[in-house]
Structure formats: C-alpha cells, structure tokens
Amino acid sequence: MSEDFRAPSRLKSRIYSALLERQRNDGPLLSLSEVKARGKRLCVFEELVQIAPLGETAKQPNFCRVCHARILAENIENAPIYWPGCPYVQFQNR
Amino acid sequence: MSSVPLSARESGRSVDDDVALVAAVLQRDRKATAEFVNAYTDAVYSFIRCRLSPRRDLVDDLVQEVFIAAWENLSSFRGVSPLRAWLLGIARHKVEDYYRRLLQSAQPLEPGVAEELPADEIDLEAIADRERTEQRARQVLEELPEHYSVALQWRYWEKRSTRRMAEATGRSEKGIERLLARAREQFRRRWLA
Numbered sequence: 001m002s003e004d005f006r007a008p009s010r011l012k013s014r015i016y017s018a019l020l021e022r023q024r025n026d027g028p029l030l031s032l033s034e035v036k037a038r039g040k041r042l043c044v045f046e047e048l049v050q051i052a053p054l055g056e057t058a059k060q061p062n063f064c065r066v067c068h069a070r071i072l073a074e075n076i077e078n079a080p081i082y083w084p085g086c087p088y089v090q091f092q093n094r
Numbered sequence: 095m096s097s098v099p100l101s102a103r104e105s106g107r108s109v110d111d112d113v114a115l116v117a118a119v120l121q122r123d124r125k126a127t128a129e130f131v132n133a134y135t136d137a138v139y140s141f142i143r144c145r146l147s148p149r150r151d152l153v154d155d156l157v158q159e160v161f162i163a164a165w166e167n168l169s170s171f172r173g174v175s176p177l178r179a180w181l182l183g184i185a186r187h188k189v190e191d192y193y194r195r196l197l198q199s200a201q202p203l204e205p206g207v208a209e210e211l212p213a214d215e216i217d218l219e220a221i222a223d224r225e226r227t228e229q230r231a232r233q234v235l236e237e238l239p240e241h242y243s244v245a246l247q248w249r250y251w252e253k254r255s256t257r258r259m260a261e262a263t264g265r266s267e268k269g270i271e272r273l274l275a276r277a278r279e280q281f282r283r284r285w286l287a
Contacts, residue, residue, distance in 0.1 A: 004140055019131065028122070038118075041125070087125070
C-alpha cells in the first residue's frame with residue numbers, strides 16, 4: 001500500500017485553478033509586480049501586463065483564468081504548452 | 095501502512111521552507127500557490143489512490159478536496175510538522191470520511207453469518223506487512239465488492255479498531271465484526287483461488 005504514484009498533470013492544473021479562484025474570492029491576488037519582486041518568473045503574458053503602465057490593481061487579476069494554456073492543461077495530459085514561467089507547464093510529467 | 099515516499103520535488107524541503115511557502119500562499123502569491131500544488135500533489139495523490147483502490151474514479155475529486163480544505167485551514171499551519179505530513183493528515187480524514195459513508199450505506203449482515211464462516215486461515219496483518227505480497231493483496235482487494243474492500247483496508251491497513259469503525263459508521267460493533275468476517279472470507283477465497 002505504499003506505491004509511489006505521480007498525479008496526472010490535468011489534476012494538478014485543476015487544483016491550481018481551483019485554489020486561485022478560492023484565493024481570488026477571498027481577496028486580491030498579489031500583484032504581478034510584487035510577485036516579480038520576489039524573484040518569481042512570470043509567463044510572457046504576465047510579463048507584458050507587469051511592464052504596462054498600469055496601476056497595481058490592474059496587475060492583480062488571475063490572468064490564467066482567460067488563458068488558453070489553462071484550458072489545455074486542465075483537459076489534456078501533458079498538454080503541448082511550453083511558455084516559460086507558466087505554472088501549467090511545471091505541472092507536466094515530462 | 096508505510097508512508098508514501100518523498101517525490102523529487104519534495105525532497106530537500108525543510109520545515110522553514112514549508113513555513114515560508116505557506117506564508118506566501120496565504121498572501122495569495124500565485125507562483126507560490128503553483129509551487130505548493132506542484133510539490134505536494136504527488137504525495138497526496140499516492141496516499142489516496144492506495145487507499146481508495148479500486149475506486150480510482152474518486153481519487154481526483156478527493157485529492158482536490160484535500161487541497162481546498164488545506165487552503166481553508168492553511169492559516170492554522172504552524173510548521174510543527176512538515177507540510178507534507180499536515181496535508182496527509184487532511185487526506186487521512188478525507189479517506190476515512192469516504193470509508194465511513196460507504197460502510198454506513200452498506201447492507202448490514204444478518205446475525206449468525208459470522209458464526210457460520212470458517213475460522214481465519216490467513217493472517218491479514220502479516221500479509222499487510224509483507225512487501226512482496228502487497229501487490230497480490232491489492233489485486234485481491236480490487237476484486238472484492240467495494241464495502242468489503244473498504245472494511246478490510248480500514249481495519250487492517252489503517253489499523254482502526256472495530257469499535258472506532260462502529261462509532262464512525264453508526265453501526266453496532268457486532269455488525270462491523272460480521273461485515274469483516276464476511277470480507278475476510280471473500281478475501282480468503284480469492285486469495286486461495
């Protein structure tokens with residue numbers, strides 16, 4: 001009863017999406033500028049938002065919610081997405 | 095039951111790392127949340143999948159429930175034990191909830207059934223401890239009706255007493271013993287087949 005299984009990437013993706021939605025419902029997410037200041041890597045889309053001349057509030061939404069990578073990752077095991085900094089890429093069992 | 099081995103992503107994490115990760119997740123840092131999911135889903139998934147066998151169709155939902163419950167209670171994590179152990183504690187509760195619901199809904203056996211069954215010819219606890227027979231035990235459990243499989247796993251792998259099982263399911267201790275006797279008999283037959 002101690003076998004070591006790897007969780008499907010689809011499951012990790014769905015859990016991540018569900019947690020972000022919960023977090024978003026509880027309050028604003030940490031802004032992308034603050035995330036980057038902590039040394040975390042942003043994906044290309046987040047990077048564009050982060051460098052845009054916008055207020056911090058505009059950099060708080062969960063941009064993954066409207067991203068095709070999320071849809072692919074939640075529905076296809078090891079989906080063909082390769083954006084550096086995308087959380088859904090790091091969930092893949094490649 | 096032996097613990098689930100550490101995944102590569104978990105190994106090397108200290109409790110201090112866990113506390114820092116939890117603090118970042120609580121601040122709604124999306125990348126920290128991704129790290130949290132990536133680091134610990136394999137362990138929770140392994141833990142639950144082993145215990146829900148053969149109901150693999152339920153595993154994903156239960157794993158997700160563990161993480162949602164973890165988020166809702168994350169502020170209570172103090173770093174007294176590793177985050178992995180804390181999460182597996184939640185997973186254990188979820189699994190026991192599933193066992194309890196399933197046995198509550200199982201048809202009770204008539205008195206006398208257990209007395210009619212032959213004496214146990216297999217030491218189930220010894221089987222559970224032997225690595226080389228685990229695979230066979232799992233196969234046999236997967237062939238059993240679900241309520242028998244759950245009863246045996248709860249009693250012999252999770253080491254729950256019949257009294258505790260009875261309390262959790264609202265059934266009598268005698269009823270649980272009868273269920274276990276029937277389950278052991280079914281297990282024995284399939285094991286020897």
